[in-house]
Amino acid sequence: MSVARNTLVQSSLTLGSRILGMVRDILLIAKIGAGPIGDAWATAQQFPNLFRRIFAEGAFASAFVPTYARTLEAEGAEAARDVAQEALRVLFAATAALTILAQVFMPWVLLLIHGGQADDPESYGLAVLLTRITMPYLTFMAIAALLSGVLNSAERFILSAGAPTLLNLSLIPAAFVAPDAKGTALAAALAYFVAGVLQAGALWWGVNRQKVHLSLIGWPRMTR
Template structure:
């Protein structure tokens, strides 16, 4: 019965997140319309999402969760807490360094992602500014995925599953 309950929890949270994500996208489209501001926003938000797949949902979580689970089994909660603290600190440090470097090099990053924007200086500058605002999102999403992995290891699925719902609301 626990499997069905956990499946229902995660499934309903995912469905609700998708619906609210659609509503968010509709509201953004209504607010920004179609044009250079919307184009700048899409490119600016693509950048942290690209890195999020690597840090939050990709290689990091694929490596961290099994290691954390094994640490819980072999060393208990105290060893797991120490391990998670060390890994969390290293992750945060790497994210802060990456964010600082990205902030400094953002014009080059935007040019690499959207080279066509360089023809329109105003659109390019807006995209650089929006990208600098949006990029720290990577830090928070990666830390959220990290904490979600810890919660899932302890079979606490609801908080991690409903986090994207809250992100769409906010």
């Protein structure tokens, strides 16, 4: 695929994702509305959005991609695969542990972050539940960010550019599956989990097609 065509496809996918994101927000805001349930849903979205910025757009991507690409160029595909493998296992272990801890301590975490919300038991209790449901998205998002870095280093940009669309395509149907605001918020929170599975799964498939076979099983080697 030529550079111009590749750029056009990437730009189209990004634009399409932004449009779908706008549609998603309009539908969910219209269905969930303001008030205690809307506040709880807004709180539950903060964690997935924060981690998406950190992993997909922030420090992790900035650190991993140059390291992987440099190893690929200097030492070859096998050495680069080892770098990705070790990073994946460390990342999976760390984010899974953080997710488990968050499930246990979420009431206190939200109390520290949104102490005022505890004054409304309905909003606070629902915020804890919804955030517990969305929290596993952290692990899937971290895996997806690493896999996107592997694909980008191989100059395979289309799948990584299109993966964010899966989040919007998962969340939009949530606006229609429940008759009330609370049910819609629960459906949307579950959709984050589904989107994480789809994004990580699609990118894993793409990485395997590049003959970069990774595994979550085993202990990482901390030295080379």
